[in-house]
Amino acid sequence: MAQSKSTKKIFNMAYGIGAAIVILGALFKIQHISIGFLTGGLMLTIGMAVEAIVFAISAFEPVEDDLDWTKVYPELGDADGEGAGVNGMLSQKLDNLLQEAQVDTELMTNLGNSIKSFHTAAEGLSVASESISSTAKYNEQVELAATQMESLNGLYQVQMENSNKQSELNNAMVENSERLKEQMESLASNLSSLNGVYGGMLSAMSTK
Numbered sequence: 001m002a003q004s005k006s007t008k009k010i011f012n013m014a015y016g017i018g019a020a021i022v023i024l025g026a027l028f029k030i031q032h033i034s035i036g037f038l039t040g041g042l043m044l045t046i047g048m049a050v051e052a053i054v055f056a057i058s059a060f061e062p063v064e065d066d067l068d069w070t071k072v073y074p075e076l077g078d079a080d081g082e083g084a085g086v087n088g089m090l091s092q093k094l095d096n097l098l099q100e101a102q103v104d105t106e107l108m109t110n111l112g113n114s115i116k117s118f119h120t121a122a123e124g125l126s127v128a129s130e131s132i133s134s135t136a137k138y139n140e141q142v143e144l145a146a147t148q149m150e151s152l153n154g155l156y157q158v159q160m161e162n163s164n165k166q167s168e169l170n171n172a173m174v175e176n177s178e179r180l181k182e183q184m185e186s187l188a189s190n191l192s193s194l195n196g197v198y199g200g201m202l203s204a205m206s207t208k
Helices: 005-030 040-058 082-099 105-207
Strands: none
Touching: 005 040
């Protein structure tokens, strides 16, 4: 027996009100809310009891009958002596529908060709996508190589500056060595002259 709209509405209201009471009781319990004698534990107990009553009532809810599709599609019926002609009727109706929709062999062939063309175009797009990806990778490698070349140029420039500084230091050392040599020669000459003077003084003193 089909369930009436009023009965279904009553059951839906009972389910909704019961669920609301359970949620309200859980909220009272979690937030530790109390209004007079209505504490969280009491509200949760009331909510669970109401939900249990609702579930008990749902056990007596009428079950809806299945729809009789044979009233819409008579060919689905399995009456005695008619089962052998069901397949033929369905095939005939399918053929009629295809004819009404103007679905013929040529249309199916064109559809197949369109699908093949779409597949070929998709493959072309895939190849183009791979080419674009390869080009992007090549550009990344070129940029990386350029960055490395800039780093090498910077390193070479630093080495050149160090070499120039070292050359300047070597030249300064050579100049200092030459000056030291000149000063040593001058000192030797002065010592030789001083020795001559001392020698002359000693000879003069010995003669007296």
